[in-house]
Amino acid sequence: MSDEQNLFGRQLPLTRGPANSSSRPAIVLNGQRRQCQRCHQWLLPTDQLPNQAWYCRQCLQLGRLTSQDKLYTIPEPNRFDPVGVPILTWPGKLSPMQGTAATAILNLTRRKRDQLLWAVTGAGKTEIVYPALAWALAQNWRVAWVSPRVDVCLELAPRLQAAFHHVPQTLRHGKQTTPYRYCQLTLCTTHQLLRFHAAFDWIIVDEVDAFPLATSPLLQTAIMTAQKPTGSHLYLTATPGEQMQRQVHQKKLAVTYLPLRYHGVLLPQIAVCLIWRWRERLAKGKLAAKLVRQLQAYQQRGQRFLLFVPHVVDLKPIAQALQQAGVTGGMTVHAGDNDRAAKVQAMRDHTIPFLITTTILERGVTFPDIAVVVLGGDDPVFSTAALVQIAGRVGRHQNFPTGEVTVYCHSQSRRIRLAQGMISQLNRQGKRLGGRYK
Amino acid sequence: MTHCLLCHQVLHPQMTLTQFWRWQPLPVPVVCQRCEQQFERITEMHCPQCGRQQTNMTVCHDCERWGEQNLRNHAVYTYNDAMKAYMQQYKFQGDYALRQVMREPLRQALAQQTYDVLVPIPVNQETWQTRGFNQVTGWLQNQPFHQALLVTIDHKDQPQSAKTRQQRLRTQQPFSLAPNAATVLKNKRVLLLDDVYTTGRTLRHATAQIYLGGAKAVTSLTLAR
Secondary structure, three states: OOHHHHHEOEOEEOOOOOOOOEEEEOEEEEOOEEEEOOOOOEOOOOOEOOOOOEEOOOOHHHOOOEOOOEEEEEOOOOOOOOOOOOOOOOOOOOOHHHHHHHHHHHHHHHOOOOEEEEEOOOOOHHHHHHHHHHHHHHOOOOEEEEEOOHHHHHHHHHHHHHHOOOOOEEEEOOOOOOOOOOOOEEEEEHHHHHHEOOOEEEEEEEOOOOOOHHHOHHHHHHHHHHEEEEEEEEEEEOOOOHHHHHHHHOOOOEEEEEOOOOOOEOOOOEEEEEOOOHHHHHHOOOOOHHHHHHHHHHHHOOOOEEEEOOOHHHHHHHHHHHHHOOOOOOEEEOOOOOOHHHHHHHHHOOOOOEEEEOHHHHOOOOOOOOEEEEEOOOOOOOOHHHHHHHHOOOOOEOOEOOOOEEEEEOOOOHHHHHHHHHHHHHHHHHHHOOOEOO | OOEOOOOOOEOOOOOOHHHHHHOOOOOOOOOOHHHHHHOOEOOOOEOOOOOOEOOOOOOOHHHHHHOOOOOOEEEEEOOOHHHHHHHHHHHHOOOHHHHHHHHHHHHHHHHOOOOOEEEEOOOOHHHHHHHOOOOOHHHOOOOOOOOOEEEOOOOOOOOHHHOOHHHHHOOOOOEEEOOOHHHHHOOOEEEEEEEEOOOOHHHHHHHHHHHHOOOOEEEEEEEEO
């Protein structure tokens, strides 16, 4: 690959760029303050080095930028080989409701509108986007499919590879060493978008409300800078945040709803169970009898389940207390766990009966027949969106479309009530489309 | 609201009663307790030559191999995973703000040493240009130091940290004395300051040069061993 292709629509700090590239300083004095031109964040007055250069701490993970550096770029020329036909090699078929949503998205994409696909958990969001994506690729658009979660990208890569077999694709994330490739379809984490500048005609943001994108202005601007001024984007989520819902109300964002799962069964509602001062009891090594009885019943009838707990430090005492109560055979998993992938795989392979987990398994995982229990659902780590996503782990499979979601907490919280409200609102809409309870 | 420099969690500094009665400005923490505990302090039980953490206080195997070339080094922390990660971000990624993490521990360690002149190990000109700072002097706050050493030969076709032990041991003397060094060093007790003690090659080269400058005694302090 030539140096030129490497720079199409990108912004990279180089010592010398190719002849037709343009460059701009990496850090710019804007009024009294300095601004990083890669991540568009402001530098602090303390971010100066002893050799008088300034450096940006915000995007340091992508390699340090100092005021001595320059960012090189070549405007995106969309120089791709014509894609082989058929573009879409996905053998599956969309359900009638998915088809309607897919057409709506395709029409909005044609009009280059910024849009949101608000589809319930387990609606088949990825497949709904396929027709619009195939159209975009046929138009010679450069497209990025991004997500704040690397797990989502890794899971998606083989699916997109199979669905668009003749389209050259590349996967970019932080923990990889393979060199960059200029492709029409780029699949990457949102952080990687910082290396692009006005490159994409269309950006699809999967799980747009997930951490860290939702709370990071850096990543939100990254999407805007990576998109061409003439480009547009599509957000995919089951639980848009308040800000995004406001944009929908203000008509700044076109929205396509899909309130019903592909199998047509409504979402399971969250059941709340109060257990008084469970933390104090846990400190003594005991769990509430109600919870233990429920989990024992699950084990007896061979029902597999996920037990969500608020913090990593809670994993061990809860696992021990369950062991004592005779609920055995499970494993604990959290974000810093080295065997995380292996344990999730073991759960998929039915080799273990349950997993005790923190919020990391709240989205992006599918187990066919599963019950979900949340302990300490009133803890602030369980946001409304997190609770809806957790409840959405249940009943995703055609053959097992129902299941139980139980939240145990010390006291009722606003977040739990809002989550229940969101689920019943979606269910009301779903019922109008012919959704059923069983 | 401030955040931990290493893990970006919100800091919740807690005031002790002693601090309250002292009626002085509160020390501002820069890292959270959990990150701080990841660094392992070296206890009294260490090798008298290189300062390595041991279960006894005899000279360690590596130092015996050096034979006659004695050294008196102290180290503050062991070079464990947390310290490696810290060095990676501070030194190689160039996050200068992380100097604040080690300022206070190093100030305490320096206060326990007896010396007249503090000499930090220099970085070569090229590193200074690209990195933009000397990682050792970054840790110093108001302690006076004298840059008595210069890097003369740029043999750095590859950095020290990328070499094997054998390659490192073969390294030629890279330092020379600064022009006015002799007047400052004459009959003084000198403390050399470096970031990591790995084989001891760098510090032994530096020690030899400082003795040539007329120093009475040379000891050294490193952040990690």
